[in-house]
Amino acid sequence: MTNAAELKARRENAVAKGVSTRGIYAVRAQNSELWDADGKRFIDFAAGIAVNNAGHRHPRLIEAVTKQLEAFTHTCFHVAPYESYIRLAERLNAATPGDFAKKTMLVTTGAEAVENAVKMARAFTGRSGVIAFSGAFHGRTLLGMALCGKVAPYKKAFGAMPPEVFHIAFPNGYHGVTPEMSLAQLDQLFKSSIDPDRVAAIIIEPVQGEGGFNIADFDFLKKLRQVADDHGILLIADEVQSGIARTGKMFAFEHAGVAADLVTMAKGLAGGFPLSAVTGRAEVVDAAPVGGIGGTYAGNPLAVAAANAMLDIIEDEGLCARATEIGARITARLKSIAAQQGMEPIGDVRGLGAMIAFELVKNRETRDPDPALTQAIVAEAEARGLIILPCGTRANVIRLLPPLTTPGDQVDEALDLLEAAIEAAIMKTYG
Template structure:
């Protein structure tokens, strides 16, 4: 029995079955490469789900954490605050879109950031309604689940969701949902379901992650900004997956030139260490009563040190430009594959920067989702030494999230493996038909 098989057996016996896992048991990793406990090498195009934008164990990040560990690892910011938290807040205030006074709070996970953003919006407006979108993913907490626009597996079996959370359709050009249609549905929601003057916040991902890497068009974001300004609603941009240079800008909202009132971030913020943040208009952030937001581990010093290093690396290594370079290479190869006879199952290729995906369908005319082929491609790639992830409301999208520091030679190698994996999975599907 291999070590991986042994660990799988132990995991089945000891770990909650609701915690989904893959069959790769990691032993070590470096930049865009990962080796499992049996010594097998993988190219990692998942990056811990967009966490390791600066790669596994970036030397500058590791050095910053080691230096902080020599000083102290935890005091709780509520008990004995420290300068690094304050200076990180100052950096994020300057870095997020919007020419207005801002403040920041630090927490630990993306879901916590979302929860606190909603709390701030409710405290500031005195309202309780929140609107999210189809295909959204905002975390696994109770409010996060309610905001999610995907039932399986995030809401299934967990009972009633918090009240006054509503959903509108997210634009999706591939499936015929235009920005105008989405905004019209939002207007209808105001007419038929909830008074806009009872809505505290509208929250969205500028590029949906779990929903299938659907990109919010600039005109849609501008329309939302206008709606929020008209009714005094707080606009929350969930940049947890799309932020930190992933799309070719530090924040994805920058592509549209639209500033949200609150921005949530996590994942790539601290290069593999647990840290998240809410940054936004000072008056909104400050609406929460003293002691009403925070947490024991919120803004952990080690993670804060890592975040400072990540922000330095993004600038010093021009990772926004690297995201464009890597993303262009991914899309060029995928477009070429989609144009090949016999690979009509690739219905759509899309992405922003190095946040790239392709959607699998059984028929290009009907655009019927093909979740089975998607899973087959992911499994085939894993067997060949490539880590990729499925996503999408129907589970028929493959997402590619390479570290932005990945060498271009490894991008080419990964694409060769991906191409072979797609060909093999399509061939198997045909043989079984």
């Protein structure tokens, strides 16, 4: 029995079945490479689901966390606060879009950031309604599930959701949903389901993560901002997956030139350490009563040290520009692959910066989803030593999230492995 097989058996006996896993049991990783329990090398184009934007074990992250480890590991910011938290808040206030006074709170997970953003919006507006989008993913907590626009596996079997959460269609040109159609649905929602005077916030991912890497039209985001302003509704940008240099800018909303009232972030913020944040208009963030937001581990000193180092790395190593460069390289190769004879199942290639995806279909005209082929490509890539991830409301999209520090030769190696995996999966699926 291999080490991985033994670990798989132990996991099945000890770990909750609902915690999904892959067959790669990591023992070591460095930058864009990972080695499993059997010594097999992988190129990691999942990056911990957009977490390791500076790669695994970046030396400056290790140095910063080690230095903090020698000082203290935990005091709880509510009990004995520390300068590094304040410094990170100051830096996030300056980094997020919007020429207005801002404040920040730190928590631990993306779902916590979303929940606290909604709490702030409700406290500030005195309203309770929240509008989200089809295909959205905002976390696995009860409110997070309610905000999600994807039933399986995030809502399935978990009962009633919190009230006053509404959904409209996310604009998706590939599937015929125009920005105008989404805005018309929003207008109809105001007429048929909830008075806009009862809506506290609209929450949107500028690039949907689990939903399939669907990119919000930039003009649509501007119009959504205007609708929110017209009705006194706050706009929340969920940048948990799209933020922290992933799309070629620090935050994806910057591409549209739009400033949200509140921004949620996590994943890439601390380069592998659990940390999230809500940054927004000072008066909105301050609307929550003293003691109403926070948490025992919120803003853990080790994670905060990593986040401050991560912001330095992004600036010093030009990771926003690097994301654009890597994204262009991958997108061009994917479009070249899709244009080849026999690659008709690749129905669409899309991306923003280094947040890239391709959608698998049974027919390019009807665009019927092909989830079986999607899973086959993921498995073939893994067998060849490349880690990639599926996503999409129809389970037919493959997303690529390379570390922004991936060397060019490894990008090309990964794309060679991916092309071979696609060819093999199509051959096995369609003969």
